[in-house]
Amino acid sequence: xxxxxxxxxxxxIFISSGCEDxxxxxxxxxPPAEPSGVYVINGDGVVDIGWKANRERDLQGYNVYYSYxxxxxxxxxxxxxxxxxxxxxxxxxEKIYYAVTAYDYDNNESELxxxxxxxxxxxxxxxxxxxDYRRFPSNSGYDFSNYAVVSYNSNDAxxxxxNYEGTFYLDVWDDSDIQDMGPTTDIYDIEAAPLSGWSPTxxxxxxxxxxxxxxxxxxxxxxxxxRNITRDRVVFDWAYQLVEGSSILKPKKAGENRGKLTxxxxxxxxxxxxxxx
Numbered sequence: 001x002x003x004x005x006x007x008x009x010x011x012x013i014f015i016s017s018g019c020e021d022x023x024x025x026x027x028x029x030x031p032p033a034e035p036s037g038v039y040v041i042n043g044d045g046v047v048d049i050g051w052k053a054n055r056e057r058d059l060q061g062y063n064v065y066y067s068y069x070x071x072x073x074x075x076x077x078x079x080x081x082x083x084x085x086x087x088x089x090x091x092x093x094e095k096i097y098y099a100v101t102a103y104d105y106d107n108n109e110s111e112l113x114x115x116x117x118x119x120x121x122x123x124x125x126x127x128x129x130x131x132d133y134r135r136f137p138s139n140s141g142y143d144f145s146n147y148a149v150v151s152y153n154s155n156d157a158x159x160x161x162x163n164y165e166g167t168f169y170l171d172v173w174d175d176s177d178i179q180d181m182g183p184t185t186d187i188y189d190i191e192a193a194p195l196s197g198w199s200p201t202x203x204x205x206x207x208x209x210x211x212x213x214x215x216x217x218x219x220x221x222x223x224x225x226x227r228n229i230t231r232d233r234v235v236f237d238w239a240y241q242l243v244e245g246s247s248i249l250k251p252k253k254a255g256e257n258r259g260k261l262t263x264x265x266x267x268x269x270x271x272x273x274x275x276x277x
Contacts (some may be wrong), residue, residue, distance in 0.1 A: 016055040031108035032056045035083075035100040038115040041188065042239075042249075044124045047090045051100050051113065055084040058104040065099045065112065073111070074099055089120040093242035120248050123147065124187065124239040132163040134172075138187045144214075144240040144253045159224075161206070161234045168229050169207040177215040180204040184225060187237040193221040193247035206234055219244050224247045 038051035048151050049064060061081045065074040074097075077087055090096060096119055099112040125147060133140035133152035141150045141157030152160035156177060162169040172178045177198035193213045204212055211225040219239045228235040239249055 024028060027059065028104065028106045029108060031044050032059055032102035032104055032109045034110040035062060035102055035113045036115065038098065038100055038113045038117045040098060040117055040119045042119050043090075044239075045088075045090055045092050045121055047087040047096065047098070047119055047121055048088060048097050049117075050084040053128045056102070058106070060103055060105045063101045063103060063109065065101070067097045067099075068094060070097055070116075071119075071244060072097075090119075091125055092121045092169055095120045095243070118167055118248055120241065120243055122241045122249070123238055124237070126187075126237045127227065127235060129233050129235050130161045132231070134163070136151060142238075144216065144220065144238065145218070147178065147240075151214060158222065159214055162203070163231055165227045167232075168234065169203045170212055170224075171204050172214060172215065172236075174202060175217040176202070177202050178202065179213050180207075181211045181213055181223075183207075183209045187211065187223065187225045187239055190223050193223075194251055196228070213249070221247050223249050 031057070032054050035051040035054060038248075039050055041048040041050075051062075052060075061079050062083070062085070062250065063079050064077045064085045064087075066077055066087065067074045076083065082131060085100075087096075087098075094228070097193075098117045098119075101112055103109040109248065128142065128149075130142050130149055131139045137150045137153070139149050140152040142148070143150045143153055143156040143161045144158050146156065148156075150157050152171075155174070159170055159172045162171050168270035169176060179194055179198050181194075190211050190213060193215065198215065206229055207228055208229055210225050211223055214222045214224070220243075222238060223237040224238045226234060226236050241247070241249060
C-alpha cells in the first residue's frame with residue numbers, strides 16, 4: 001500500500017512538473033520583427049515618421065526613438081498603434097536621427113529599425129508674394145534668413161522677381177546661384193540641393209508649378225515653388241535650411257542600413273543596451 005501511495009505521489013509530481021513546463025514553454029518571449037521602410041517627411045518644427053506595418057498577429061504597437069547623433073543615446077518619443085508618428089517637438093536646424101521598434105502584448109520589443117533615417121527640420125512658408133522690381137522695387141526681393149520681403153537691391157535679398165517685356169524671371173545676385181528643378185507637385189518634392197547645373201546667367205524663367213533651388217550668398221540652401229504669376233507679382237511657397245552648407249531640403253528616405261551597432265536606448269527611465277543590424 002505504501003508503494004502504491006509513493007508511486008501515486010511520484011505520478012502527481014511528474015504531471016504537475018510537466019504541466020508547469022508546458023505552461024512555461026508556451027509563454028511568448030519572441031519579439032516582433034524590427035520595423036522596416038522607415039522614412040521621414042521634413043517640416044517646419046515638425047517631422048512625420050512612417051514605416052511599413054508589421055504582420056505579427058500579437059502586435060500591440062510601436063515605440064519611436066530619436067537621437068541627435070548616430071551613435072548617441074536614443075530616447076523614447078512616444079508610442080503608437082499606427083505605422084506613423086508625428087514629432088511635434090522637432091527643433092529647426094537640429095539634425096535628428098529616428099528609429100522605430102515594434103512590441104507585442106507580452107511586452108516583447110524588437111530591435112531598432114535598420115534604416116538610417118535622419119532629417120534637419122527647417123522653416124517654410126506658403127503663399128508668399130513679391131513684385132516686379134521695376135514697378136515695385138521695395139517689395140520685389142525676398143530674404144530667407146529673416147522670412148521677409150525686402151528691396152531687390154537690399155544686401156539681404158536672396159532673389160527677386162522681374163517682368164522683362166512679358167517674360168518672367170527669378171533673379172539672384174552674383175554671389176548667389178539658382179537652378180530650375182522642373183515641374184513638381186508641391187514644395188516637398190525636391191529632397192536636396194543639386195551639386196551642379198546652376199544658371200550661368202544668374203536667373204531662371206519663372207514658371208507656375210516649377211520648383212527652384214537657390215544657393216544663397218551666405219552659403220545656405222533654399223527652395224521655392226511658384227503657385228501663381230501675374231504681370232506684377234509672383235506667389236510662391238518656400239523652405240530654407242538653417243544649417244550653413246547643408247543641402248538637405250527634404251530628408252533621405254529609407255534605403256541605407258545602419259550596419260551592426262550596439263547603442264544605448266532610453267526606455268522610460270531605464271537605460272538598456274540594444275543591438276541593431
